[in-house]
Amino acid sequence: MSPAIRIQGVDKRFGSVHAVRSMDLEVNEGEFFALLGPNGAGKTTLINLLAGLSRPDAGHLFVQEFDVVRQYREARRRLGVVPQELVFDPFFTVRETLEIQSGYFGLPRNDDWIDELLMHLQLSDKAGTNMRALSGGMKRRVLVAQALVHRPPVIVLDEPTAGVDVELRQSLWKFIQKLNREGHTILLTTHYLEEVEALCERVAILKQGRLMALDTLKNLMSAHRAHRFEDVFIALMHNAGEQDVVA
Amino acid sequence: MTGFQTLLYKEVLRFWKVSLQTLLAPLVSTLLYLLVFSHVMAGHTDIYPSITYAAFLVPGLVMMSMLQNAFANSSSSLVQSRVTGNLVFLLLTPLTPAEIFLGYVLASMLRGLLVGSVVCLTALSFFSLPFREPLWVAGFALLATFMSGALGVLAGLWAEKFDQMAAWQNFVILPLTFLSGAFYSLHSLPPVWAVVSRFNPFFYMTDGFRYGFLGHSDVPPLESLTIVAVTCLALSWGTMALLRCGWRLRT
Numbered sequence: 001m002s003p004a005i006r007i008q009g010v011d012k013r014f015g016s017v018h019a020v021r022s023m024d025l026e027v028n029e030g031e032f033f034a035l036l037g038p039n040g041a042g043k044t045t046l047i048n049l050l051a052g053l054s055r056p057d058a059g060h061l062f063v064q065e066f067d068v069v070r071q072y073r074e075a076r077r078r079l080g081v082v083p084q085e086l087v088f089d090p091f092f093t094v095r096e097t098l099e100i101q102s103g104y105f106g107l108p109r110n111d112d113w114i115d116e117l118l119m120h121l122q123l124s125d126k127a128g129t130n131m132r133a134l135s136g137g138m139k140r141r142v143l144v145a146q147a148l149v150h151r152p153p154v155i156v157l158d159e160p161t162a163g164v165d166v167e168l169r170q171s172l173w174k175f176i177q178k179l180n181r182e183g184h185t186i187l188l189t190t191h192y193l194e195e196v197e198a199l200c201e202r203v204a205i206l207k208q209g210r211l212m213a214l215d216t217l218k219n220l221m222s223a224h225r226a227h228r229f230e231d232v233f234i235a236l237m238h239n240a241g242e243q244d245v246v247a
Numbered sequence: 248m249t250g251f252q253t254l255l256y257k258e259v260l261r262f263w264k265v266s267l268q269t270l271l272a273p274l275v276s277t278l279l280y281l282l283v284f285s286h287v288m289a290g291h292t293d294i295y296p297s298i299t300y301a302a303f304l305v306p307g308l309v310m311m312s313m314l315q316n317a318f319a320n321s322s323s324s325l326v327q328s329r330v331t332g333n334l335v336f337l338l339l340t341p342l343t344p345a346e347i348f349l350g351y352v353l354a355s356m357l358r359g360l361l362v363g364s365v366v367c368l369t370a371l372s373f374f375s376l377p378f379r380e381p382l383w384v385a386g387f388a389l390l391a392t393f394m395s396g397a398l399g400v401l402a403g404l405w406a407e408k409f410d411q412m413a414a415w416q417n418f419v420i421l422p423l424t425f426l427s428g429a430f431y432s433l434h435s436l437p438p439v440w441a442v443v444s445r446f447n448p449f450f451y452m453t454d455g456f457r458y459g460f461l462g463h464s465d466v467p468p469l470e471s472l473t474i475v476a477v478t479c480l481a482l483s484w485g486t487m488a489l490l491r492c493g494w495r496l497r498t
Contacts, residue, residue: 014498048498051338051339052338052339052497053335053338053339053497053498054497054498055493055497055498072341073341073343074341076339076340076341077341079339081339083332083335085332085335087331087332087333087335087336088331088333089328089331089333089336090331091260091261091264091265092257092260096260100253100256100257101336101340103248103250103252103253103256103257104250104253104254104336104337104340104341104342105250105340105341106248106249106250106341108248108253146336
């Protein structure tokens, strides 16, 4: 089976900052995969490259075998991205926001799925509310709904639970796990390592744009003789020079 | 609806939701110009034979309001989306650069034409105005709002902050529209300024548009139409090229 995401020899610089260095990475279909690293490791840059918000200086990125630069229309139809920043359009209500986002993908009559998203994300009673009037947590839920409104098979969540209360966090993961069980591939970035342990099978750990580790949680913990994944992460972060890619 | 139609609908809905600011306010300010200038200039020498100054002024002010509002629509929408960060939701979609360009430009045209039509109809209730060549009126109205909307897209791509957009409004659009011959004929200017005015594409839009109403113009309307059409094509080509390469949108 071809991978859901394929990153081949990708390099990206912003002036003197080498944000992503010769990155090779594959995420399998149906996987719940975590992309980890400290701030500035290159996680969001890699997601932006995948989403077409940035262009690589070298290499290629594919979503379900569609090149994100040359075949961007097909690639973007298959990709849903929840951005890290809490952004919204203050002119529209929650339902209008979702209808518009759905329409961009050529899906004008998508009410059933929009209603389902609103229900799962506990937004049904806020459908007619203007985005400005929502709390931060609710805006975050709308961001998730926007990313999912065109039913993308590959979903990227860039720190979706940052600053989110426990209740929403639990309901969000329950919904994302349901989507994963239904066959959606999930790529997650987070600083909450307990979420990674609970949800993900495989992880990639980045530092300063380099891939430091790529393996299952089990293999990484066993290779580092660690009982907690957090210990593996800390060990890798303090081991700047050594490449620890197990594959 | 396709993705393009959705963007167009969203852009129209956006200005419709704040119609007090986007449709009514320009009507009031344009009518104030009209009332003040037509009274101040009443009794002065007519610019064209048997055409009152008010009749001369109305097409110029209608064109000015169309240009300013078409520009304001695309430019403010883009800069607001960029500053608030929600532009990302458009950039993540499969829309092509041409669809994005046309979505913004057509919504701008609609706002410009709506404001222009309402100003024109309201002015007609105060002043009598001939309507000699309706096709020229329609042609120049469409091309002018298209060009101004496209210029708004260009400004929206360039400006990353509201003050940069204000610079476009104050140092580009306002001088070009005020010096487009809305208030005067080219023949009433000193020779140097008459030559300078000929480098202002907004002058040709105003002059050609006025020809449609009065049957008089400073330059032949076909010459104006050609210059405006070529400027529209060049601006569209340049803006589309910038959208295609992701200039200031995709890092």
